[in-house]
Every structure is written in structure tokens, then in C-alpha cells.
Amino acid sequence: MAKRNLSTVTEFILVVFTDHPELAVPLFLVFLSFYLVTFLGNGGMIILIQVDAQLHTPMYFFLSHLAFLDACCASVITPQILATLATDKIVISYGCRAVQFSFFTICAGTECYLLSVMAYDRFVAISNPLHYNMTMTPGTCRVFLASAFICGVSGAILHTMCTFTLSFCCDSQINFFFCDLSPLLKLACSSMTQTEIVILLCAKCMFLANVMVILISYMLIIRAILRVKLAGG
Incomplete structure (x- = not known):
């Protein structure tokens, strides 16, 4: 199979919507409605938390x-899908794909770490309610939030560098609605042994670390609840 060097790859072609053009309008309306519900729902939640002083808690x-x-995760993917369905433009530049992949990975990775932080927050609130305000101070919350973003951004940079330093084949058609990791790796012509090892190790470490924190936190929460006397509970 013919190969292209990374520097010569200028575009990717999304072919997932080309087989059934008659579904473009219904799919556009479905994706648009989902996006509006997601964006407005999350935006409304953020505004409500900001304006209500009683909700200014960790x-x-x-x-x-x-x-x-x-909301950011949905905004990274959905507008591109809507533009593809509305204009039949299925050719996406290499740079746009790299930027979209990077931002999507940042949002998804940071969400995973933030869920772990939230599980730990609930553990502290339930197991040590009297010391909760002393433990989860505003400064501590900001440190946890910054740590989640740093871990998410670091993982995204690693994934993006490993993925977009590969050489891609001449057939740059992607049978997917955006450039996710799996479809991109299928197009790679260069050896992926080291890349796959790095990506798998990073993904497994992130997954296991977050799952362990969440599971341990909720196991300790359940134990704390079971220790509460019936009358006091």
C-alpha cells in the first residue's frame, strides 16, 4: 500500500454520512436538538450555581x-457534525482534525479526573462531616480542580503527539463522524508498536487510577453509612 509522510497529509474525508444522504435533514435535527439540550442544560446549571449563594459549596x-x-465536549464535536450534514462538506483539514482531537481528549480526560475528585469530596462530606469545611476549603478545591485539568491536558498532549506523529495512508477516509483515536490509528501506515504501547499504558493508568479512587471512595462511604446508628441516621 502506498504511504504518505505526515507532512503531506492535508485532509481527512468523513464518509459516515455519505451512504444515506436522504437522512441528512433528520440527523441534523436530531443532533441539533441533543446539542441544544446539552448546552442549555449545562449552561443553565452553571448560571444557577453562580447566582445562588446557597450553592456555593465544594x-x-x-x-x-x-x-x-x-458543554465543551459537546461543542468540540457537534458543530462539525452539523456543518457536515448541512453543507455536505466531508473533507476536513489535517490541522482542524488535530485541534478537534486534542480539545476532545482534554475535555474527556479532565472529566474523568474531576469525577474522582467529586467522589473523594463526597467521601469527606459523609465520613467526616464535622471537619468537612476545614478539609475542603476553597483553596483545596481550586488545587483539586487545577490538578484535574493538569492531568487531563497532559494526557491529551501525549495522545495527540503519539497519534499525529504517525504516517497516514493515502486512503484518508474515516468511517466515523469525527476523528477519534481508533479510526485514526486504522489509517496509520507506519509502525504503531511504540505508539500503541504508550497510548494503552496512558489510557489504562488513567482508567485504573480514576476507577480505584471512585470505587474506594464509595466503598468507604457505604461503610460510613452502615456504621451510623439507626436513630442517628
């Missing part, structure tokens, strides 16, 4: 940023 502080990341 739990809602993290929840507002989770809503922000969820």
Missing part, C-alpha cells in the same frame, strides 16, 4: 466545572 463548585466540561 460539591456544586465541582459540579459547575463538570457541566462546563460536558
